[in-house]
Amino acid sequence: MARSESRLANDAWEALLTAHARLMKGFAAEDMWDDISMREYDVLYTLSKHDGPIRPVELGRDVLLSQPALSRMVERLVDRGLVARAADPVDGRGVRLSLTEAGRGAQRRIGGRHAVDVSRAVKRALTESEMHQLEALCRKLAAGERLIQDDHFKSEQEPQR
Amino acid sequence: MARSESRLANDAWEALLTAHARLMKGFAAEDMWDDISMREYDVLYTLSKHDGPIRPVELGRDVLLSQPALSRMVERLVDRGLVARAADPVDGRGVRLSLTEAGRGAQRRIGGRHAVDVSRAVKRALTESEMHQLEALCRKLAAGERLIQDDHFKSEQEPQR
DNA sequence: TTGAAGAAGATGCAAACGCATGAACTTAGG
DNA sequence: CCTAAGTTCATGCGTTTGCATCTTCTTCAA
Numbered sequence: 120m121a122r123s124e125s126r127l128a129n130d131a132w133e134a135l136l137t138a139h140a141r142l143m144k145g146f147a148a149e150d151m152w153d154d155i156s157m158r159e160y161d162v163l164y165t166l167s168k169h170d171g172p173i174r175p176v177e178l179g180r181d182v183l184l185s186q187p188a189l190s191r192m193v194e195r196l197v198d199r200g201l202v203a204r205a206a207d208p209v210d211g212r213g214v215r216l217s218l219t220e221a222g223r224g225a226q227r228r229i230g231g232r233h234a235v236d237v238s239r240a241v242k243r244a245l246t247e248s249e250m251h252q253l254e255a256l257c258r259k260l261a262a263g264e265r266l267i268q269d270d271h272f273k274s275e276q277e278p279q280r
Numbered sequence: 281m282a283r284s285e286s287r288l289a290n291d292a293w294e295a296l297l298t299a300h301a302r303l304m305k306g307f308a309a310e311d312m313w314d315d316i317s318m319r320e321y322d323v324l325y326t327l328s329k330h331d332g333p334i335r336p337v338e339l340g341r342d343v344l345l346s347q348p349a350l351s352r353m354v355e356r357l358v359d360r361g362l363v364a365r366a367a368d369p370v371d372g373r374g375v376r377l378s379l380t381e382a383g384r385g386a387q388r389r390i391g392g393r394h395a396v397d398v399s400r401a402v403k404r405a406l407t408e409s410e411m412h413q414l415e416a417l418c419r420k421l422a423a424g425e426r427l428i429q430d431d432h433f434k435s436e437q438e439p440q441r
Numbered sequence: 442t443t444g445a446a447g448a449a450g451a452t453g454c455a456a457a458c459g460c461a462t463g464a465a466c467t468t469a470g471g
Numbered sequence: 472c473c474t475a476a477g478t479t480c481a482t483g484c485g486t487t488t489g490c491a492t493c494t495t496c497t498t499c500a501a
Binding site: 156174175176186187189190191194207210211212213214 | 449450451452459
C-alpha cells in the first residue's frame with residue numbers, strides 16, 4: 120500500500136536530515152580544519168561564492184545561525200583579519216562584507232582539503248547520474264523555500280492563532 | 281563541457297546543505313515549538329523511532345551534537361521528566377535511554393504540527409515521484425557513511441600528514 | 442514634510458556548546 | 472589471570488549561541 124503524500128514528504132525530509140547529520144559528523148571528525156570551525160568555514164565559503172560584498176542578512180539566509188550569533192561571528196572574523204566590514208554606501212543601517220586576502224586564502228586552503236572528503240563521501244554512495252539528480256532535487260527544495268520568505272507569502276493561510 | 285565527478289559531488293553536497301539550511305530556518309521560524317528546542321526535539325524524535333531503550337552513543341550518530349553536549353542535553357531532558365535513563369544491565373559503563381510517557385506525549389504533540397510544515401515545504405517543491413527519489417538518494421548517502429565509521433575504514437589511505 | 446512602522450545590526454545576559462580530561466568499565470594479548 | 476588499550480559517559484572551563492531589546496536608519500502614508 121502506497122504511503123500518503125504527506126508521509127512521503129516527511130520520510131524524504133527525514134532521510135535528508137539523516138544524511139546531513141552523518142556526513143557532517145564525518146567531516147567534523149577530519150583533522151583538517153586548523154583554527155577555523157565548520158560554522159566559520161561556512162561563512163567564509165558563502166562569502167567566497169559571491170563576488171562582490173554582501174550584506175549580513177544575505178549571509179544569514181544560507182548560514183544556520185541566529186542574527187546575533189552571525190553578527191558576533193563576523194565581528195570575530197573581522198578581528199582575525201579574515202573578513203572586511205564596510206559601511207553600506209546606499210543603506211545607512213547596512214554593512215557590506217567581503218573576504219580579505221587572508222580570508223580568501225584560508226577558504227581556499229581549507230576548502231581544497233574539504234572538497235576531497237566531500238567528493239569521497241558522495242562518490243562512495245552515488246553514481247554520477249545520481250549526483251545530478253540529488254543536486255536538482257535539493258535545488259528545487261531550496262528554491263521553493265526562498266520564494267516564500269522573500270515574498271512574505273508564509274502567512275498565506277495563517278493556520279491557527 | 282561536463283563537470284568532473286568530484287565537482288559534481290561537491291555541487292550536490294552544497295545543494296543539500298543549502299536546502300537543509302533554508303528549510304531549517306523556515307521551520308525554526310514557526311511558532312510551534314513550545315518550550316522544546318529543535319535540537320531537543322531531534323533527540324525526542326530519534327528516541328521515538330527506536331522502540332526499545334537505546335544507548336547515548338547510538339543517539340549521537342544521528343544527532344549533530346558533541347558527546348558532552350548530548351550527555352548534558354539528556355540530563356536536562358531527564359530532569360524535565362521527558363526521558364528515562366537507566367543503567368545498562370549488560371555493559372556496566374553504558375546507559376539506556378527511553379522516552380517517558382510525558383516525553384512521548386511531547387514528541388507526538390510537536391511532531392504532529394511539525395509534520396504539517398515539513399509536508400507543506402516539500403510538497404511545494406517536489407512531486408511524489410521526486411520525493412521518492414530524494415529519499416532513496418539520501419538513504420544511500422547516509423548508508424555509505426555508516427559503514428565507514430563502523431568498520432574503521434576511514435583511514436583507508438590516510439592522505440597527507 | 443513628518444511621524445509611525447519596519448528593517449538592519451549590535452549588545453546584555455543566561456543557557457548551551459565544544460574541547461580536554463577524568464572516572465568507570467570492558468576487551469584483548471601475553 | 473592480569474595488565475594495557477579501548478570504550479562509554481560525565482565534568483571543568485572557556486567560548487559561542489539564542490532571546491530579548493536597543494539604536495540607527497529607511498520607508499511610506501497622511
